Amino acid sequence: MTRRERRRAAYRTRLPGWLADAALLLYFVFALFPVAWMVILSLKPADQLFSTYFSFTPTLDGYRTVLGGDEGIPFTRFFVNSLVVSVGAVALSLVVGLPAAYASARWRFRGSENLMFTLLSFRFAPELTVIIPLFVLYQKLGLFDTYVGMVWVLQLVTLPLVVWIMRSYFADLTPELEQAALLDGYSRKQAFFKVALPLVRPGIAAVSLLAFIFAWNNFVFPLILTSSSAQTVTVGALSFLGGDRPKYNLTAAAALVSVVPPLLLALTIQRYLVRGLSFGAVKS
Amino acid sequence: MSRRTALRPYLLVVPALLLTCGILYPFGLGLYYTLFDFSASKPRPDMVGLHNYATVFTEDAFWNSAWVTVLYAVGAAGVETVLGVSVALLLHRSSLLGRVLEKILILPLMIAPVIAAIMWKLMLQPSVGVVNHLLKPFGLGGVQWTDTPTGALLSSIAVDVWVYTPFVAILALAGLRSLPASPFEAAAVDGAGRWYTFRRLTLPMLWPYVLVAVIFRFMDSLKVFDIIYALTEGGPGDSTVVLQIRAYLEAIRFQRYSFGISYTIVLWAVVYLAAMVLVRYLGRIQRKAAEAR
Numbered sequence: 001m002t003r004r005e006r007r008r009a010a011y012r013t014r015l016p017g018w019l020a021d022a023a024l025l026l027y028f029v030f031a032l033f034p035v036a037w038m039v040i041l042s043l044k045p046a047d048q049l050f051s052t053y054f055s056f057t058p059t060l061d062g063y064r065t066v067l068g069g070d071e072g073i074p075f076t077r078f079f080v081n082s083l084v085v086s087v088g089a090v091a092l093s094l095v096v097g098l099p100a101a102y103a104s105a106r107w108r109f110r111g112s113e114n115l116m117f118t119l120l121s122f123r124f125a126p127e128l129t130v131i132i133p134l135f136v137l138y139q140k141l142g143l144f145d146t147y148v149g150m151v152w153v154l155q156l157v158t159l160p161l162v163v164w165i166m167r168s169y170f171a172d173l174t175p176e177l178e179q180a181a182l183l184d185g186y187s188r189k190q191a192f193f194k195v196a197l198p199l200v201r202p203g204i205a206a207v208s209l210l211a212f213i214f215a216w217n218n219f220v221f222p223l224i225l226t227s228s229s230a231q232t233v234t235v236g237a238l239s240f241l242g243g244d245r246p247k248y249n250l251t252a253a254a255a256l257v258s259v260v261p262p263l264l265l266a267l268t269i270q271r272y273l274v275r276g277l278s279f280g281a282v283k284s
Numbered sequence: 285m286s287r288r289t290a291l292r293p294y295l296l297v298v299p300a301l302l303l304t305c306g307i308l309y310p311f312g313l314g315l316y317y318t319l320f321d322f323s324a325s326k327p328r329p330d331m332v333g334l335h336n337y338a339t340v341f342t343e344d345a346f347w348n349s350a351w352v353t354v355l356y357a358v359g360a361a362g363v364e365t366v367l368g369v370s371v372a373l374l375l376h377r378s379s380l381l382g383r384v385l386e387k388i389l390i391l392p393l394m395i396a397p398v399i400a401a402i403m404w405k406l407m408l409q410p411s412v413g414v415v416n417h418l419l420k421p422f423g424l425g426g427v428q429w430t431d432t433p434t435g436a437l438l439s440s441i442a443v444d445v446w447v448y449t450p451f452v453a454i455l456a457l458a459g460l461r462s463l464p465a466s467p468f469e470a471a472a473v474d475g476a477g478r479w480y481t482f483r484r485l486t487l488p489m490l491w492p493y494v495l496v497a498v499i500f501r502f503m504d505s506l507k508v509f510d511i512i513y514a515l516t517e518g519g520p521g522d523s524t525v526v527l528q529i530r531a532y533l534e535a536i537r538f539q540r541y542s543f544g545i546s547y548t549i550v551l552w553a554v555v556y557l558a559a560m561v562l563v564r565y566l567g568r569i570q571r572k573a574a575e576a577r
Contacts, residue, residue, distance in 0.1 A: 163300060
């Protein structure tokens, strides 16, 4: 037995292999069935929604209706809105978050830990505590239902993520690299842009995608701070459930369309997810 | 250290700080609002001091919401911990199947919770949903999932479990993979049984990793909003009115702004205290684990 095999053997439960595999499969059926079912539901013709369950002629009509806005719900527009506000929030978070992360990783200064903790504590604040005052404030300032208003408030989600994860990336770089650059006659600014920043580029990519996913998936901010022109897909998908007769196929199609971007991004950054999801609390 | 270097970190942090203040300002504003009788019907509010909080704590509705919230958070975080750690242990056996399934473990986690709730809502419809359709052969065709108080609470916990179990599983798996090998080799040499090894070595050493996940899940469940909003909107009756839903109803539906914010401030205080206690416990556990190595 190699060391690695022995290590794995140590955790092996008493269960025979097939039973463990069966248990695992059972969990994954639970985890994957809803998505598979939404695909089926979204492909059903409107008149067969309630009749037969597993036999039907698939049609793309549901997607056509949803994306065409035929139900009076401009879903394509919501999709674009989601893109704009999520990208906006991530971009702004990177611009202000990267310097802050760098500073807090390189220097211990008065209040640095408190500041970092304050940022992290937003992660645990109930959203409505700030949203309700913002709702009142936005009405007065004309930021209600605008891109600027949404980008501003989505910082609450994206900025802590950027600062905390990038801080651990910067902390992993040895300061000697930048010191060498300084000795070579670089300015501090050049050392940051030409030495430190390129080295954490994979981290920046991962954290941007993760922050984008979090912003995209947010529900409560757009629910309360937008009404139509800046509304996003998470709120938009819910509106298909309204009305006197729920349109199952349309709801399913809208739900699926709205999960495509986060799923695609998640697959590309899978390796970095643990660090990101736990805010660097567990280093992988 | 030159003055320049001493100043630099502050300059770098200022933009983030300003943005943070942009969020802290509404928070402070909200706190200030709660001292007034501020609602849509009263544009010129009177100062009422702590009256809003007094009302919150004397209302049955608050205690009901607090109870529902605790049930939800304990239920969801509890099931997710047990299920997530189990899934991680099974995946760690690294069969071929496990390696394939591990790649798709994150899938539910990347779906917005509100979308997940919509999906489950469609599946749980009593007469036309697929869950009851599949249960029919077992004589359980007509379960009123989200239409009974207990059913609604259990259903919303189930959605939470569906979305967030992978989170616990991923962190637990990362923890399992970073455990040192030597204690296990020593135990194997001593002829320790598998159950004994699991209970006395794996679990205690893994606990600090799992605890991070549990803390995150418990805190997040205390302030759940989207899953309940999409699945039950707090009903039937007020069987699933968690605190954030109650705050939403008061502030946005009934436009009693101050009163609604008071609810969220109370929730915020509770979450903050819970975070402090749990993080302190986590620190102690992590120190202990470090010493044990």
